[in-house]
Amino acid sequence: MNFCPQCGQPVIERIPQGDNRPRYVCEQCHYIHYQNPRIVAGCLVTQERYILLCRRAIEPRRNFWTLPAGYMENGETTEQAALRETWEEARARVQAQHLYMLFNLPHINQVYMFFRGQLAGQEFAAGDESLEVRLFSEAEIPWDQLAFPTIGKTLKQYFIDYQSNDFPVRMSDINWQPRLRGVTP
């Protein structure tokens, strides 16, 4: 950040009065620019023992498989964001969805929230950001071609919880991984 979005003057980085960390501040109009983590919301869409995965049409991790998910937008709930992303990327509708997995990714300032729900109807198709959308059984999951660590962890947990048919909400942290440098996990 170089310029004040409010008045257009150059900003400087300093700790504002009464605060305890550096922010970009405008000495001219006193605007303070706060930067906060973003939420990535998505769905684990199931049909009996099958899971819906999307092959990414966009970078990062083009061609790798993912659960439909993306940045939550202003004016929506986390659940609405997850359902919207599922429609945009997999052209799928979801029913009976419940919050399931949360991940903190502090190294990239993200919090992931996955909802678990059943595919409504039989229809799905590749949206603009997907090359292909498919249902996978556990044996068919392309474990070495998953886009991000959050995806593999969510799928593994699901197949464990599926045994007991008990799906408590779980939260865990994923920290910086050297092999993923430069890639948004």
Added chain:
Amino acid sequence: MNFCPQCGQPVIERIPQGDNRPRYVCEQCHYIHYQNPRIVAGCLVTQERYILLCRRAIEPRRNFWTLPAGYMENGETTEQAALRETWEEARARVQAQHLYMLFNLPHINQVYMFFRGQLAGQEFAAGDESLEVRLFSEAEIPWDQLAFPTIGKTLKQYFIDYQSNDFPVRMSDINWQPRLRGVTP
């Protein structure tokens, strides 16, 4: 937003190519400004059947009682944010904390996350943003002097769940309430 934070030129509001909602964009350097919901993280700190509440020293809702909570910062996990806010506002440490209540507040672009945990040691005190910090039994809770709807809902749910000693993670939506216009719930 009036000016591009990157190059300082005026921005315009339009739907970027490949997007589906208006953003502030810079025609000069092609910067796109995304705005996303923020996470408010906090703690429901308990000591047996007592709950720790803070009387706010700052607006909005100065003098009203709240659970310690505030905006999650970059570089931290939701849990770290909740514990930090509890230290800053109530000078309290928390042990054995678990994710408990999540609220979507789409009208103000916030997602609240409260962790439930026990007061570690006996110490607590008013931090800079609090006038007073106190332990309350259910009978003592100042229900008509709570700062925000999220606080009352979390406390009510806690006292219900306390009966069964079962505290599942719960998520609910709080929508715009006319009586709170101009106040951050």
